[in-house]
Amino acid sequence: MKFTAILFAGTILTLGASPALADTSYVTADRMLDVESGRYVDAPLITIVDGKIAAVESGGTAPEGAALTDLSGHTILPGLIDMHVHLDGRPEYGGYTGLQFTDRFWTVIGVANADKMLRAGFTTIRNLGDDDYNVAGIDQAIGEGWITGPRIVNAGYALGATGGHCDETYLPPSFNAKSPGVADSAEGLRARVREQRKYGAEVIKVCATGGVFSRNTEPGQQQLREEELRAIAEEAHFWGLKVAAHAHGAAGIKAAIKAGIDSIEHASLIDDEGIRLAKERGAYLSMDIFNTDYTQAEGAKNGVLEDNLRKDREVAQIQRDNFRKAHDAGVSLIFASDAGVMPHETAGGQFAVMVQYGMTPLQAIRAATVNAAEALGQSGEVGVLKPGAWADIIAVDGDPLSDVGELTDVDFVMKGGVAVK
Structure with missing residues (x-):
């Protein structure tokens, strides 16, 4: 030879x-x-x-x-880790403006966003909610070497209640629009956990309260009962998956922590009892305290409805003040930008805001590196x-x-x- x-x-x-x-x-x-x-x-x-x-x-x-x-x-x-991202969206298309595009437009947008986040220094991301399993396909294409992007821990569809923040809330009844992640009982939500895992979910996302960028919901409103949240946490943990709960309101935050959910997303209106529970039970707080600047500056031009802008204004400063309180209390805080609400390539701008609201630069960097890796269950790997x-x-x-x-x-x-x- x-x-x-x-x-x-x-x-x-x-x-x-x-x-x-x-x-x-x-x-x-x-x-x-x-x-x-x-x-x-x-x-x-x-x-x-x-x-x-x-x-x-x-x-x-x-x-x-x-x-x-x-x-x-x-x-x-x-490499940095962003624990709350939506790859298949862009803030330039707010409100109803996204309806002008075909469904696959968002898959292609996700490809561009993955590259943007990687070039911004985020080599690992946690994608908490997408449509049509767009990000599962993007993740596979990255793994096969067809496109560039970060390591992705993907949730698939977010779970929630009918008419809640994670349901389809913008369209009239004639569309019969309903999210595949919706269910209205503990057993139904267990089935949704299994279904998302079946289609590649590596983490489970659930909406425990209302939110800013949905219609007919208020951020402080609890939308799943504690027993429903517990069923989700138990089922996910049974399959070896962690759970992230979208929760702005104090009651929903406490119910999610008591139910055994691993991280609380946004945590805008958390109260003293919620902070105490998070510290006692080791729940991570994943607070996006940067993106409101973009939403208030550019949202109206991008088509965001006034009701959504109003909700963002109402929770923004409260969330930032509660970030400081939670940090001072010693709660584990992880970096989370909610990229998609603001441009993905600007996610690094949150570090300065984290420092402004109480962290040292090293603590902010740790929130996006070693602490985030721990929250992912990937300590020592990323x-x-x-x-x-x-x-x-x-x-x-x-x-x-x-x-x-x-x-x-x-x-x-x-x-x-x-x-x-």
Whole structure:
């Protein structure tokens, strides 16, 4: 047999021989933020083997001729994690304006948004609700290498009550429009959990209260009973899935936490008892305190109805103040932008708002790295730069611990050892 030798990544690969040698590369920079210790590592050398980190050392040197990404002049961090995203939507199409497009328009929009989020430094996202299983298809296409995008933990359709926030609330009766995630009993909601898992859900999303961007619902209104929420949590946990509850109102938040739900989304009107329960029971709060600026500035132009703008105005400052209270109380807070309500590519703007409302830059970064990974059940796999984790790396040219706004302008993105920006 004739053998051909190829020099790649500092090793000789012999075609036709086996076993094949590992794909090895290296990354260096001026410094690396260790998000677990909160300290910088000077002159890091990261060794990457088959897309995962094999070693991290300070002051090391890559072998001569190795595949090396030199990020001199930059600080490197783990790829960011956004825990509340809607890939198949854009805020430019508010209210009824989205009805001008065919259904598959939103799948294509989702492809563009996935690329935008990845290039903004978010190498992992949790997609909490989509239509027509758009994001399941996008996730598969990313996995097969046809398109670029982050790692996706996908919920499929959000579960909810008939006429509630996660039902179809904008169309008249003649359309007979109803979300596939809707049910009106504990047993019916258990069946919806199984159905979403059947079609690829990796997390379950449920709407426990009304919301801002629906009709005929108010954010503070509880829309599922505690026993219904408990049935969802029990069924999801039985199948090994975590549960995220959309819950603005204080009563719905407390019912969701008591029911055993893992994370509370928005948590705008949480009260002192809800904060105490979240801390005692280890529920994560996933509070999107940035996007209201976009909604109030651009929403009317984009077609958002005045009733929705009114609800956004009413909860915005209360949510931000409660973010501060929850943080001061020691509740676990995770980064969640609700991208889709505002442009996906601007999600990094939330870091500065988190700092404005009580966090240090390091705490805000941890909310989008190590803490988010823990909430996903992926500690040690994403959100850190250490052996065994995926080589998801971003770089900025400043000091994010002095100015967290650096994370709105990410210069370099690597996912799984492959540079994508």
